[in-house]
Amino acid sequence: GPAISIRNLSKTYAGGKQALNDVSFDVPAGQIFGLLGPNGAGKSTLINILAGLVNKTSGHASIWGHDIDADPRNAKRAIGIVPQEVVFDPFFTPAEVLENQAGFYGVPKAARRTLELLAAVHLSDKANAYSRTLSGGMKRRLLIAKALVHNPPVIVLDEPTAGVDVELRRQLWELVSQLNSEGVTVVLTTHYLEEAEELCDRIAIINHGRVIADKPTRELVNMA
Ligand code: ADP
Ligand code: ADP
Numbered sequence: 001g002p003a004i005s006i007r008n009l010s011k012t013y014a015g016g017k018q019a020l021n022d023v024s025f026d027v028p029a030g031q032i033f034g035l036l037g038p039n040g041a042g043k044s045t046l047i048n049i050l051a052g053l054v055n056k057t058s059g060h061a062s063i064w065g066h067d068i069d070a071d072p073r074n075a076k077r078a079i080g081i082v083p084q085e086v087v088f089d090p091f092f093t094p095a096e097v098l099e100n101q102a103g104f105y106g107v108p109k110a111a112r113r114t115l116e117l118l119a120a121v122h123l124s125d126k127a128n129a130y131s132r133t134l135s136g137g138m139k140r141r142l143l144i145a146k147a148l149v150h151n152p153p154v155i156v157l158d159e160p161t162a163g164v165d166v167e168l169r170r171q172l173w174e175l176v177s178q179l180n181s182e183g184v185t186v187v188l189t190t191h192y193l194e195e196a197e198e199l200c201d202r203i204a205i206i207n208h209g210r211v212i213a214d215k216p217t218r219e220l221v222n223m224a
Contacts, residue, residue, distance in 0.1 A: 051081045076105075091130055137164065196217070
């Protein structure tokens with residue numbers, strides 16, 4: 001079955017704002033799935049529900065067939081989340097950030113892949129630098145490594161390239177493709193059509209909380 005299945009999902013925030021309205025889609029295992037939509041469309045809300053951070057109002061979200069609300073640990077184990085905001089303790093080093101994260105996830109010391117992950121995101125030479133000295137791009141890459149410490153089969157990235165320059169965007173695209181080619185299922189949100197087109201096998205377009213299209217990228221692009 002699909003890695004992620006969303007059925008008739010709705011979310012109304014306290015205060016009455018309806019962020020998601022009867023959203024349904026499947027993320028096929030092994031694919032890169034893009035949620036494309038403008039600011040305010042509901043993308044972050046959807047991701048936060050997948051991450052177990054926000055409660056849905058109605059409908060279902062499941063990961064590998066396990067309902068996310070039934071036990072948030074299903075999402076915690078299976079999904080690595082790359083949030084939009086990059087926040088690190090300025091005096092922690094990348095190696096420490098990854099070790100701490102592995103600790104939070106209960107990854108045994110012998111199973112930790114700190115140096116391997118730093119190499120994968122091209123940060124080996126910054127392993128022991130204070131994170132306050134990293135460039136914006138380095139911090140974004142560290143955030144991706146952080147999401148991978150518990151070896152999740154699915155990684156979810158919330159606008160991974162918002163506000164970054166063209167060169168870094170290309171770098172991040174390569175990194176995401178590489179992870180996918182190693183077998184990780186990827187869900188990402190973006191408001192760049194170009195990014196979705198370049199990276200994604202399948203794209204769902206979301207607007208005002210509704211999915212208005214959901215197709216293989218090639219079909220979608222031929223329609224436009
Ligand atoms: P996107 O990620 O596509 O920009 P969001 O999911 O952040 O969209 O937001 C969808 C809608 O829900 C927006 O109108 C936003 O203002 C609103 N919203 C988001 N978070 C909250 C919240 N915590 N409380 C109330 N409204 C919210
Ligand atoms: P569980 O009982 O679900 O295994 P843990 O006791 O291992 O949860 O951890 C409690 C929660 O705190 C986890 O969801 C963990 O991810 C979270 N947590 C707290 N601080 C951080 C942090 N700085 N970075 C990532 N996760 C954190």
